[in-house]
Amino acid sequence: MELLDNLALGFSTALLVQNVLYCFVGVLLGTAVGVLPGIGPTATVAMLLPITFSFEPVTALIMLAGIYYGAQYGGSTTAILINLPGESSAAVTALDGHEMARQGRAGPALAAAAIGSFIAGTVATVALAVAAPPLARVALQFGPAEYFSLVLLGLIVSIALARGSTLKALAMIALGVLLGTVGQDIYTGTPRFVFDQRELYGGIDFVSVAVGMFGVAEILRNLENEQTRTAVITKVKNLWPTREDRRRIIGPILRGTGLGAALGVLPGGGHVLASFTSYAVEKRISKRRQEFGRGAIEGVAGPESANNAAAQTSFIPLLTLGLPAHPVMALMVGAFIVHGITPGPNVITEEPELFWGLIASMWIGNVLLVLLNLPLIGLWVRMLRIPYQVLFPMIILFAAIGTYSLGFNAYDVYAIVFFGVLGYILIKCGCEPAPLLLGFVLGPLVEENLRRALIISRGDASVFVTRPISAVLLALAVAALAVAVLPAIRRRREVVFTEEE
Amino acid sequence: MERRRSFPDVLAGGVFVLIGGAFAVGSLGYELGSPLRMGPGAFPLLVGAIVAALGLAIVIKGLIAGEVISFGPIPWRAVAAIVLAVLFFGFTVRGLGFVPTSAVTALLTTLASSRVRPLMAVAVAAGLTVAGTLIFVVGLQLRIPLWGPWLGF
Incomplete structure (x- = not known):
């Protein structure tokens, strides 16, 4: 069995002492930032990225991945205990989870979330191991024209799934692509938009963009109206769910896992969509529909499984096509490139240890998360008492140090201020920051493949529609755009997102 | 959802028009090249124009049928x-x-x-x-x- 051989290779890599250690550090940090409202995984990964540059590539990626799915996990704890989703996908969990906590059943709610997440993580890791190699083989046939169309499709699908105005999301993507053109031109070496500053020749660092848009801008949002966090934190006891609870969560966990694994592959907010969809499904098929919103354990188990499964399978497009599905993935693309690896279909054949090691580490990470979360729940609860006045100076200072250490370039630090303020204004105007970051990371790829495809076709732009795979991808992109814009479908999409107030 | 004139829409659109326009104008200073060999200015010009056009669309939409977003205080x-x-x-x-x-x-x-x-x-x-x-x-x-x-x- 090839799959078993590959998994054996993966586990032998992932079980190396330093890899397990950094996997643990990753999920621990991920849980911490997931628990703490006001700092998300994107800002954390961006801040820690410079540190990982000195690691082995596989160790670095294992830790960064751990932060990502650890945060999905930690977000549910805050959602259940204080009704504040630490991560956007945990918003649904707060509906029934917090209600359960208020009825003194925080323990079973947390346990349901943890068990569901673990099962989902395990199944989705297997799905990733099975689905990724064939997809990578297909992607190996891709030429520049196909890649251009693929990246375009990825960018457009990511907005079709996002919340808020399509027009603004499109503009944010284009703006990201545009800002990505700063620096030396890849073909001619001409410095573009650098204002004669040598420090800008290398372009704007994506870490600065991410820290500014997701760290600084978020802090400014939080400082708009300061209020002490209402810490109605109940003591958590009786963690283990009753037999009745256990019977009730099996179905939702399995359905949530399936939904999440499928939707996670989509670029954009796949994990958010998965948890919302799972909640809607559970509510529709439940015999106890009236209990939803009043503390139904199904409403915790389903969405939590879905978002964790989606968090794992969202690595499929990253590892096979080099397409990031989430801002954190976009940062991981940068991490790959820093380590001299081009993310995409070649990773699986050229770096099998890295590929399978990363996959195996996800399962190990999921085991660690269960161990971390259930017994240590008291620690996380205590962390919620850290006042924001301590937290935000820490984020700002560490962000400045982290970005400076990228290349000891003060412009990287100034860029945080620029993107922080720009991001703050745009977010206040109802624009989402994620599309901008995706556009920024993928923009150079779009330009490179566009120009290369045109050189190969001798300047004939019809190459994008005459090559079959490229044409299909472009047609899908147009369809996705239509879905995002058409009012009838829009309304249904809003229903999914706002289901159950 | 109630729709009407929206200040955030106009502001966001304005930001897009401004940045997109600045990049588009700036890229005219670089060689544009031909479709066969696109110069360094061609891609930023194209994308800058797209950003500015989307920004303009957001401004117009904001003036006639904007999204109702509460802008909130600025700290x-x-x-x-x-x-x-x-x-x-x-x-x-x-x-x-x-x-x-x-x-x-x-x-x-x-x-x-x-x-x-x-x-x-x-x-x-x-x-x-x-x-x-x-x-x-x-x-x-x-x-x-x-x-x-x-x-x-």
Whole structure:
């Protein structure tokens, strides 16, 4: 069995002492930032990225991945205990989870979330191991024209799934692509938009963009109206769910896992969509529909499984096509490139240890998360008492140090201020920051493949529609755009997102 | 959802028009090339035009049928404190060294909160400086001098 051989290779890599250690550090940090409202995984990964540059590539990626799915996990704890989703996908969990906590059943709610997440993580890791190699083989046939169309499709699908105005999301993507053109031109070496500053020749660092848009801008949002966090934190006891609870969560966990694994592959907010969809499904098929919103354990188990499964399978497009599905993935693309690896279909054949090691580490990470979360729940609860006045100076200072250490370039630090303020204004105007970051990371790829495809076709732009795979991808992109814009479908999409107030 | 004239829409659109337009105009200064060999200016011109066009569409939509978003207050104090703190860091870290720069940056940042008390600000700044030094310089071996040349060391 090839799959078993590959998994054996993966586990032998992932079980190396330093890899397990950094996997643990990753999920621990991920849980911490997931628990703490006001700092998300994107800002954390961006801040820690410079540190990982000195690691082995596989160790670095294992830790960064751990932060990502650890945060999905930690977000549910805050959602259940204080009704504040630490991560956007945990918003649904707060509906029934917090209600359960208020009825003194925080323990079973947390346990349901943890068990569901673990099962989902395990199944989705297997799905990733099975689905990724064939997809990578297909992607190996891709030429520049196909890649251009693929990246375009990825960018457009990511907005079709996002919340808020399509027009603004499109503009944010284009703006990201545009800002990505700063620096030396890849073909001619001409410095573009650098204002004669040598420090800008290398372009704007994506870490600065991410820290500014997701760290600084978020802090400014939080400082708009300061209020002490209402810490109605109940003591958590009786963690283990009753037999009745256990019977009730099996179905939702399995359905949530399936939904999440499928939707996670989509670029954009796949994990958010998965948890919302799972909640809607559970509510529709439940015999106890009236209990939803009043503390139904199904409403915790389903969405939590879905978002964790989606968090794992969202690595499929990253590892096979080099397409990031989430801002954190976009940062991981940068991490790959820093380590001299081009993310995409070649990773699986050229770096099998890295590929399978990363996959195996996800399962190990999921085991660690269960161990971390259930017994240590008291620690996380205590962390919620850290006042924001301590937290935000820490984020700002560490962000400045982290970005400076990228290349000891003060412009990287100034860029945080620029993107922080720009991001703050745009977010206040109802624009989402994620599309901008995706556009920024993928923009150079779009330009490179566009120009290369045109050189190969001798300047004939019809190459994008005459090559079959490229044409299909472009047609899908147009369809996705239509879905995002058409009012009838829009309304249904809003229903999914706002289901159950 | 109620739809009408929307200030945030117009502002966001304006930002897009401004940046997109600036890039488009700027890219005219570079060689545009031909479709076969696109010059360095071609792609930014194209994307800049797209950004500006989308921005214009957002402005127009904002004037006739905008999204209703509450803009909310702007925490001017926080914006000023954080902008100053980070600029200070970038400007002085090479000259003053890690410890003084971190301390001042952290102190300036704490002023962003309107609820901060002086004693707490100093305590937080001191704690973060120690933590930052231990983590980044001692732990991660970051090559930034603790005390910089401006201090006469």
